[in-house]
Amino acid sequence: MNALQKLNSANVSGKFICVGLDTDPKKIPSLLSTHPNPTVEFNKKIIEATKEFAADYKLNLAFYESEGITGIKNLEETLSFIPKNILSIADGKRGDIGNTSEMYAKSVFDYFKFDSATLNPFMGKDSLAPFLSRTDKLNFILALTSNPGSADFQKLHLKSGEYLFQYLIKKVNSWNENQNCGIVFGATNISELKDNIEIINNLPLLIPGVGAQDGNPEELSKLLFSNGIKTFLINVSRAILYKSSAENFAEEAKNEIVRLTKIISQNLH
Amino acid sequence: MNALQKLNSANVSGKFICVGLDTDPKKIPSLLSTHPNPTVEFNKKIIEATKEFAADYKLNLAFYESEGITGIKNLEETLSFIPKNILSIADGKRGDIGNTSEMYAKSVFDYFKFDSATLNPFMGKDSLAPFLSRTDKLNFILALTSNPGSADFQKLHLKSGEYLFQYLIKKVNSWNENQNCGIVFGATNISELKDNIEIINNLPLLIPGVGAQDGNPEELSKLLFSNGIKTFLINVSRAILYKSSAENFAEEAKNEIVRLTKIISQNLH
Numbered sequence: 130m131n132a133l134q135k136l137n138s139a140n141v142s143g144k145f146i147c148v149g150l151d152t153d154p155k156k157i158p159s160l161l162s163t164h165p166n167p168t169v170e171f172n173k174k175i176i177e178a179t180k181e182f183a184a185d186y187k188l189n190l191a192f193y194e195s196e197g198i199t200g201i202k203n204l205e206e207t208l209s210f211i212p213k214n215i216l217s218i219a220d221g222k223r224g225d226i227g228n229t230s231e232m233y234a235k236s237v238f239d240y241f242k243f244d245s246a247t248l249n250p251f252m253g254k255d256s257l258a259p260f261l262s263r264t265d266k267l268n269f270i271l272a273l274t275s276n277p278g279s280a281d282f283q284k285l286h287l288k289s290g291e292y293l294f295q296y297l298i299k300k301v302n303s304w305n306e307n308q309n310c311g312i313v314f315g316a317t318n319i320s321e322l323k324d325n326i327e328i329i330n331n332l333p334l335l336i337p338g339v340g341a342q343d344g345n346p347e348e349l350s351k352l353l354f355s356n357g358i359k360t361f362l363i364n365v366s367r368a369i370l371y372k373s374s375a376e377n378f379a380e381e382a383k384n385e386i387v388r389l390t391k392i393i394s395q396n397l398h
Numbered sequence: 399m400n401a402l403q404k405l406n407s408a409n410v411s412g413k414f415i416c417v418g419l420d421t422d423p424k425k426i427p428s429l430l431s432t433h434p435n436p437t438v439e440f441n442k443k444i445i446e447a448t449k450e451f452a453a454d455y456k457l458n459l460a461f462y463e464s465e466g467i468t469g470i471k472n473l474e475e476t477l478s479f480i481p482k483n484i485l486s487i488a489d490g491k492r493g494d495i496g497n498t499s500e501m502y503a504k505s506v507f508d509y510f511k512f513d514s515a516t517l518n519p520f521m522g523k524d525s526l527a528p529f530l531s532r533t534d535k536l537n538f539i540l541a542l543t544s545n546p547g548s549a550d551f552q553k554l555h556l557k558s559g560e561y562l563f564q565y566l567i568k569k570v571n572s573w574n575e576n577q578n579c580g581i582v583f584g585a586t587n588i589s590e591l592k593d594n595i596e597i598i599n600n601l602p603l604l605i606p607g608v609g610a611q612d613g614n615p616e617e618l619s620k621l622l623f624s625n626g627i628k629t630f631l632i633n634v635s636r637a638i639l640y641k642s643s644a645e646n647f648a649e650e651a652k653n654e655i656v657r658l659t660k661i662i663s664q665n666l667h
Contacts (some may be wrong), residue, residue, distance in 0.1 A: 282519065288556060
């Protein structure tokens, strides 16, 4: 299965939650502190407990890079626990000139063998080309992010009258010849999502901002399904990973993804 | 010395060339192929040959990440060869929501101990905050890049009449409370550099695009010095690293940085 097929396969099974493995060693339940590798053990337990319900796993590269070589080893080992039929996303928001972007694509797709990546489009189309040429992968390009700073540039008004992020979404549609593009659109901007459903034009959506960032999953799924949008991932990281720090943390993580999946899929008719 | 002091110290000594260690294993002289670690040996020889003339070393993270764990080890070992009084730049163009950006800052500043980083501002001020709070570091924020795609978004006309990159440069000036911001401005956009000298307002400049990307170092340095701008780095990567693939490749790399430094400093009065 290619990346889009994995996503579709999850979505048609009613799975929409992207489990964000933003694993912070300081937040791992203390009962794992005596384990030889708490981060990997934690990720393993979370994946085992949630894999029946997860639409994908998104590994936030920064959290692994912060520990240098150990972190990169942890990243590699964590990837080995993800079942091959479940989409894996390298969340690194990369973007650079052509020959450098080629190296980033090599890293995430050839070395680590991720199915998918998040990309920052600020440097323009040629900076994304080495990713867009990978027909079996899926590239989620930042459009409107979930943080307060999304207003700083993404919501600037262009001379043409539209917002920068709107212009960008149209560009992503024009770049999607290989059916391997999606966009990142924050759940904290739900009214903007509503207003721009048409220009999004069925691009797969990666939606951060539910959970610790207060996006509302019920309102979100209602909006998406009522507009016929059925290809999307709602990312939840901290609210699943750190739901509990007790011995049954993995069970509680599972309960949380089940609860969120129910909230979302109840609006799917 | 903090990062800005290292940069100033280089510049007042007439050193302006940033040696870009975009080390591609496929381009390393074949005579090193029998060495146990060609990448590290190549970087070591390049640094030894050029350190008397280099204003800084910029490590392009993508080239190291493309080789996974081996690459990260090479990155770490390469950093150990850079003299402590010379500025080191992590060129990763990072940028993400606050808690993730904090992890990137931890990686480049605390784990690898770089002096400086390149950052992508697309996600807004809060995405850069963990870098901007590091008063001893130097953050080069993308403004107008050297690639053709810089026209795609950076040169969009805003409703206010200015280009996006111009608006951005003004923002960077307003974020520079800790005197730890600079901008990336491509040498392939020399007329734009000329037109925007005033709004750049003496922010330190990291200027890519000379060498393989055809920016003109003479024209560039004339423009900068004649406008009183004396705090800048002109990045050259491939044109120094791969100047020669013969046995004397390091000597030829040195000759190239000396040649470029002369071209630039002849305009310094």
